[in-house]
Amino acid sequence: MAKETAAFQLIKSKAKLLKREAFVLYFAYKDHRVTWYAKLFAICVVAYAFSPIDLIPDFIPILGYLDDIILVPLGIWLALKLIPEEVISDCRAKAQELIAKGKPKNWVAGILFILIWILFGIWLSWYLYKLLLT
Template structure:
């Protein structure tokens, strides 16, 4: 669980550091590709499968963003991690609730499409 939190922390740190002038082009490109994958209809696990269709977005996108965060200059990464640590502790629950609602709508749409 600690590793999962570290991946999400670094993914958020990268997103928060994209506007920093010291952030390199490679990190920005990888972030853009990860976000493009997240909104793309092409997935490893099709989104039409209830609940499971969203899991690849929940695992792959943060992992790629965390990898890109490793390419940030150390001062930028530390500053962004500080910003993430100052975020309210409620954000994982809000994110989970939003993703749960999205998964519920996917499942409902799948059930309705089959009838």
């Protein structure tokens, strides 16, 4: 029982670290010292990490959590490699301050992400429909 609790605590601490690193990428996206391609990759990772919609839905056994376990940490790691270290340290301080205050809820951004996913789904459905008819 103690091993399960220790393992759960380890997973919980890793999840908090990932959440902080996602906020680091968000702040790095806004920094002028970051190259455009690093900003583009960082904002894509942040959007995917905070999006309520996953590439692989969570209700699919085992595969559903693979994107959360593999894709998000890998994306964060790659994005951090593209950003200068001094920017990362500045952004980590900002992220730690934001987390200490309690993260704000941005309903506009949430609705925007949902609309983007809906539009993508409509476009993909239309594309596949046209592809199958021709």
